[in-house]
Amino acid sequence: MSTEINIKDKIKRNSSMFVNFVKSAVTASPKVQNNFLDVSAKVAETVLKIVKDADLVVDLNYKGKEFWSENRCKTACFVDGGVDKTSIISSAPLSIRAGSYVVKPDAISKREYFEESMVFLGDLYDPKNELYDFIDDDFEEDQMLNKKKDGARIIFEAATIVKHILLNKKFDYCFLHGPIEGTVMPFSVPGFPTFTKFAIENMFPFAVNKKTDVAARHFINVYLEALNYIKKGKFPIYGIVETSNSAPYVKNLLYNYKSQGKISDKDYNNFIKIIKKYKITDSHLLEIILSSGQALKPIEIKKQIQGFTVTTGSSWEDKMESFPKVFIGYIKTTDNNSPIRIESLNNSKNLIKDYEYILGTSRLLPNYGFPVGLNVVDKFAKIPNWMSKASRKYYATHLLRQAVKNKDQNTISLAVKILSKKARSWRNRPIGGITK
Amino acid sequence: MLKNSNWKSIGTVLGETFIDCFYFSLKNYKAKKGDIVTTDSKVPSSEGKIIPVTVWGKISTIESSNAFFPTEAAQELTNEDIDIRDTILPTTRDELICKVVILGYTKDEDKSSKLLPLIYPVRPAATVKYPSSEDVEALLISDLNSSHPIYIGSLLAREAVKIRIDADNLVSRHVSIFGMSGSGKTVMVRRIMHEMLCKNYPMLVLDIHGDYLGFIQKQKELYPDNKIKLFYPNLSVNSEDKEIIYTLIDKLGKPLTDPQKDFLNSLLEKVKYEGGSLLKYVKLLNQRSREYASEGSTSFKNIRPASMYVVARSLGQVAKKLENMEQTNFRHRKKMSKLKFVELADPATEPEKIISKGQLSILYLKGYETLPASAIVSILLENLFKHRQEVNEEIPPFLTIIEEAHNFIPSRSENKDDLPSVETIRKVITEGRKFGTGIMIISQRPSRLDETIASQCNSQIIFRMVNQRDQKATRDRSETLDVDDSKQLPNLANGQGIISGQVVNFSLPVQIKFDEKLINEDIGNENFIDTVENWDDSEAVKERQKFAQDFSDISDMDNRSAN
Ligand SMILES: Nc1ncnc2c1ncn2[C@@H]1O[C@H](COP(=O)(O)OP(=O)(O)OP(=O)(O)O)[C@@H](O)[C@H]1O
Ligand SMILES: [Mg+2]
Numbered sequence: 001m002s003t004e005i006n007i008k009d010k011i012k013r014n015s016s017m018f019v020n021f022v023k024s025a026v027t028a029s030p031k032v033q034n035n036f037l038d039v040s041a042k043v044a045e046t047v048l049k050i051v052k053d054a055d056l057v058v059d060l061n062y063k064g065k066e067f068w069s070e071n072r073c074k075t076a077c078f079v080d081g082g083v084d085k086t087s088i089i090s091s092a093p094l095s096i097r098a099g100s101y102v103v104k105p106d107a108i109s110k111r112e113y114f115e116e117s118m119v120f121l122g123d124l125y126d127p128k129n130e131l132y133d134f135i136d137d138d139f140e141e142d143q144m145l146n147k148k149k150d151g152a153r154i155i156f157e158a159a160t161i162v163k164h165i166l167l168n169k170k171f172d173y174c175f176l177h178g179p180i181e182g183t184v185m186p187f188s189v190p191g192f193p194t195f196t197k198f199a200i201e202n203m204f205p206f207a208v209n210k211k212t213d214v215a216a217r218h219f220i221n222v223y224l225e226a227l228n229y230i231k232k233g234k235f236p237i238y239g240i241v242e243t244s245n246s247a248p249y250v251k252n253l254l255y256n257y258k259s260q261g262k263i264s265d266k267d268y269n270n271f272i273k274i275i276k277k278y279k280i281t282d283s284h285l286l287e288i289i290l291s292s293g294q295a296l297k298p299i300e301i302k303k304q305i306q307g308f309t310v311t312t313g314s315s316w317e318d319k320m321e322s323f324p325k326v327f328i329g330y331i332k333t334t335d336n337n338s339p340i341r342i343e344s345l346n347n348s349k350n351l352i353k354d355y356e357y358i359l360g361t362s363r364l365l366p367n368y369g370f371p372v373g374l375n376v377v378d379k380f381a382k383i384p385n386w387m388s389k390a391s392r393k394y395y396a397t398h399l400l401r402q403a404v405k406n407k408d409q410n411t412i413s414l415a416v417k418i419l420s421k422k423a424r425s426w427r428n429r430p431i432g433g434i435t436k
Numbered sequence: 437m438l439k440n441s442n443w444k445s446i447g448t449v450l451g452e453t454f455i456d457c458f459y460f461s462l463k464n465y466k467a468k469k470g471d472i473v474t475t476d477s478k479v480p481s482s483e484g485k486i487i488p489v490t491v492w493g494k495i496s497t498i499e500s501s502n503a504f505f506p507t508e509a510a511q512e513l514t515n516e517d518i519d520i521r522d523t524i525l526p527t528t529r530d531e532l533i534c535k536v537v538i539l540g541y542t543k544d545e546d547k548s549s550k551l552l553p554l555i556y557p558v559r560p561a562a563t564v565k566y567p568s569s570e571d572v573e574a575l576l577i578s579d580l581n582s583s584h585p586i587y588i589g590s591l592l593a594r595e596a597v598k599i600r601i602d603a604d605n606l607v608s609r610h611v612s613i614f615g616m617s618g619s620g621k622t623v624m625v626r627r628i629m630h631e632m633l634c635k636n637y638p639m640l641v642l643d644i645h646g647d648y649l650g651f652i653q654k655q656k657e658l659y660p661d662n663k664i665k666l667f668y669p670n671l672s673v674n675s676e677d678k679e680i681i682y683t684l685i686d687k688l689g690k691p692l693t694d695p696q697k698d699f700l701n702s703l704l705e706k707v708k709y710e711g712g713s714l715l716k717y718v719k720l721l722n723q724r725s726r727e728y729a730s731e732g733s734t735s736f737k738n739i740r741p742a743s744m745y746v747v748a749r750s751l752g753q754v755a756k757k758l759e760n761m762e763q764t765n766f767r768h769r770k771k772m773s774k775l776k777f778v779e780l781a782d783p784a785t786e787p788e789k790i791i792s793k794g795q796l797s798i799l800y801l802k803g804y805e806t807l808p809a810s811a812i813v814s815i816l817l818e819n820l821f822k823h824r825q826e827v828n829e830e831i832p833p834f835l836t837i838i839e840e841a842h843n844f845i846p847s848r849s850e851n852k853d854d855l856p857s858v859e860t861i862r863k864v865i866t867e868g869r870k871f872g873t874g875i876m877i878i879s880q881r882p883s884r885l886d887e888t889i890a891s892q893c894n895s896q897i898i899f900r901m902v903n904q905r906d907q908k909a910t911r912d913r914s915e916t917l918d919v920d921d922s923k924q925l926p927n928l929a930n931g932q933g934i935i936s937g938q939v940v941n942f943s944l945p946v947q948i949k950f951d952e953k954l955i956n957e958d959i960g961n962e963n964f965i966d967t968v969e970n971w972d973d974s975e976a977v978k979e980r981q982k983f984a985q986d987f988s989d990i991s992d993m994d995n996r997s998a999n
Binding site: 063064065068069071072076101103105106111112361363364365366367371372373375376379380 | 518
């Protein structure tokens with residue numbers, strides 16, 4: 001009984017679960033509100049029982065000074081992408097980039113470097129843009145534009161990792177800020193454009209033979225190919241996700257138990273319903289269950305799920321099955337943060353060491369509790385303020401000038417380039433469309 | 437104009453640019469604050485053509501930051517005693533962002549290199565270049581367009597770039613030189629004086645500390661063709677100076693009641709004086725007032741003899757004070773026996789003895805209290821100014837250099853506004869342009885200076901300044917001082933100053949050239965430790981010490997027996 005009280009206490013004291021619930025309590029029925037504490041406490045207690053039964057909880061070791069003197073010889077690469085949210089009527093100027101931060105603390109020279117692995121500056125409404133094949137649709141919604149941006153960012157990030165593998169980089173670790181495998185469902189909508197030949201050529205040089213086939217340049221196919229390539233990478237590659245809005249781990253864990261006959265179908269289904277009703281997520285539950293420095297061993301999860309209305313019956317339906325499964329685990333890195341989700345395409349050989357590395361690097365970012373290298377590359381990948389402002393201004397005036405001159409939207413052309421750059425600095429490069 | 441093909445590129449213009457400034461990211465260690473940089477640009481001409489130009493600017497701030505270092509990491513590093521170099525934190529990503537204040541542009545095809553005001557912003561992402569020192573210097577000098585440039589030092593950020601200022605504006609439009617003690621004001625003034633002496637421009641220096649006596653010592657060696665005269669003050673007055681005399685007596689003497697003041701006034705009316713030493717006059721007044729008092733004179737209505745005695749005593753006190761000041765000044769002069777001091781000529785009748793072509797006159801004011809010094813200066817300048825105003829100018833234009841100016845032109849808030857010099861200097865400085873009576877004001881405490889006078893100075897040279905009020909006063913009274921430059925004031929080293937106003941093209945941080953030869957060797961630096969080391973007690977002291985122990989023993993014994 002004492003565990004229950006303990007858990008209730010924990011929920012009330014500082015969990016995001018409680019905060020989240022209180023926020024949504026306005027809409028919940030009085031009964032749901034009344035039962036929240038009891039139900040969630042009981043859920044947490046049950047899940048704790050199951051993870052213990054499955055022997056999933058591990059205690060990680062971290063001693064600041066020792067940790068770093070052991071790991072200073074390790075080369076780590078951190079990858080993140082950024083999108084400039086510029087929006088101007090009648091044009092969609094965009095700057096997307098993916099960057100890498102590579103560091104080997106004990107290196108004599110060049111202990112660290114940043115790299116702009118992928119950069120696009122251009123206008124997605126420009127028929128000649130070099131990222132997506134142009135589809136003329138006067139009624140395109142913002143949603144589609146956002147999907148295009150997201151798609152481009154996800155592909156850029158994947159392409160960055162692919163590039164590191166391709167160039168045979170000797171990393172001990174590679175971390176991506178975000179899921180290692182994103183859900184592709186949103187990109188299966190009809191009318192989602194294919195990437196240009198030029199873009200594919202620059203991002204995935206090894207896929208040269210496929211570039212003639214239009215379907216092969218669709219996001220889903222390109223991404224699948226990239227993921228398969230990443231799966232073959234020689235160094236451990238992890239995606240780190242700060243908070244989960246759903247409960248994939250808990251659901252899958254219980255599903256496995258159900259499959260093994262350890263839980264009845266009825267109990268399982270009820271449990272899934274309850275989780276939905278009370279808006280309980282992995283983050284919420286695990287925050288209560290795990291204490292600082294503890295982790296949950298990964299379980300294998302299917303990211304792309306069949307049976308969604310959008311994909312049903314479409315040509316993408318079968319593709320979903322081809323996507324690699326993802327190993328998902330959690331680490332609670334600090335007292336004050338929800339556990340972070342660790343995703344990988346392979347089951348690690350040195351799981352504990354890897355997790356301890358993630359824990360150690362996260363301790364340097366106590367307020368966020370995820371590897372500090374990702375915070376570093378995040379800042380780097382974010383389109384700098386001045387850049388966004390400047391590009392906005394210049395695209396606006398430039399486009400206007402062009403439009404007036406030609407009296408024809410379609411002749412607007414910006415000198416945009418996708419650069420698969422190595423050493424050139426972002427700042428030293430002229431802004432697309434300005435310098436002639 | 438200038439060829440810029442060999443200028444090194446040192447950075448890239450960032451984001452938004454403006455007409456008056458831009459930002460750029462600087463390559464490590466390639467330029468400093470205060471440096472002059474350029475960027476190529478294009479501007480629309482008045483004929484509608486687009487012309488290539490070189491935009492010139494001055495780096496006004498440099499900020500270095502490691503945007504990638506999360507501050508919260510410091511906590512763990514400290515708690516766990518972790519060396520940052522062992523971690524994956526970035527350690528070499530300091531980024532340098534410079535703000536450049538645009539000075540103007542020059543046309544690439546033009547021969548002349550006058551800076552024109554920029555009318556179109558520079559291009560983002562353009563390369564920022566580091567022009568050669570010769571080219572910067574050439575630009576500055578041709579832009580200054582001065583018929584009499586004088587060399588004062590070099591650009592703070594770049595020693596190779598010599599800085600010259602415009603002497604014509606210097607002598608007619610007034611200059612203020614501010615900075616805390618020891619910051620390099622006097623060194624700067626000596627530099628200017630050196631140059632002006634070479635141009636034979638007459639100067640008058642009010643020297644309180646003897647900072648300028650080096651000019652006399654080096655006269656033969658350095659200025660064989662100049663006259664350099666060293667004056668000691670004499671408070672010489674004539675009947676026209678009645679007001680000043682009254683103020684002096686009123687302020688130096690005992691506080692007087694109204695009837696006593698009336699008596700003093702009538703006394704000044706009655707006792708005629710044909711001019712000459714004030715001390716003599718005061719003594720005369722003292723004598724007369726005693727006489728009137730003892731006679732029980734009735735020629736003063738309603739004034740009792742007792743009041744007269746009070747005035748007489750007060751006059752006695754004034755005389756004593758004046759005597760003391762003269763004595764003090766005399767003693768200081770005696771210490772510098774090698775120097776020839778002469779009594780200040782009468783500016784009313786013999787102004788040419790003080791101001792003449794090629795002459796430097798130093799008035800050595802050491803020992804004088806504020807009020808008498810102010811009176812001396814007031815009378816002197818009043819007369820010299822009058823001679824400049826007259827149709828038959830008896831003296832050429834000249835420059836007056838006022839050291840420790842807060843003594844002569846204190847601000848109203850100092851409650852000393854009846855110092856006679858305030859009024860005089862205000863007049864001289866306001867009309868200086870017309871009559872060639874330029875003034876150079878030097879002070880450690882600009883916030884304590886008369887606002888009107890200080891703001892009449894069209895150029896400023898500001899040295900290190902820590903006091904907030906002084907910094908504010910300086911900024912408030914200058915239209916030309918660069919705001920970012922002024923932030924540098926507390927951190928300037930000796931001899932580093934910011935020059936702005938009409939004597940230069942634009943606000944410039946400068947390292948002033950130090951003329952070691954011009955230091956007054958007799959005074960030198962105040963090195964008390966050496967003084968003590970070489971100390972030998974005077975004879976009298978030695979004599980006293982001979983017996984001191986004996987007397988001390990006696991009194992000791994005396995004390996013992998008393999117990
Ligand atoms: N341009 C310079 N170069 C090198 N040293 C300098 C320079 N200017 C001043 N100094 C050093 O600082 C000392 C003090 O300078 P200076 O006498 O000019 O100060 P000041 O501002 O006149 O001070 P105060 O207000 O006390 O009279 C000089 O004796 C010299 O040693
Ligand atoms: Mg001085």
